[in-house]
Amino acid sequence: xxxxxxxxxxxxxxxxxxxxxxxxxxxxxxxxxxxxxxxxxxxxxxxxxx
Numbered sequence: 420x421x422x423x424x425x426x427x428x429x430x431x432x433x434x435x436x437x438x439x440x441x442x443x444x445x446x447x448x449x450x451x452x453x454x455x456x457x458x459x460x461x462x463x464x465x466x467x468x469x
Contacts, residue, residue, distance in 0.1 A: 424431050
């Protein structure tokens with residue numbers, strides 16, 4: 420169910436889209452960084468134990 424946004428529909432919907440895209444980018448960056456840090460940590464631990 421979509422509320423009636425009147426003459427501001429374009430602005431409101433575009434701000435929702437921009438917000439969702441930015442949240443998606445932040446989540447993706449966090450996942451990529453977490454994977455990189457996990458891999459680096461495994462390398463460091465492997466050198467320490469090996």
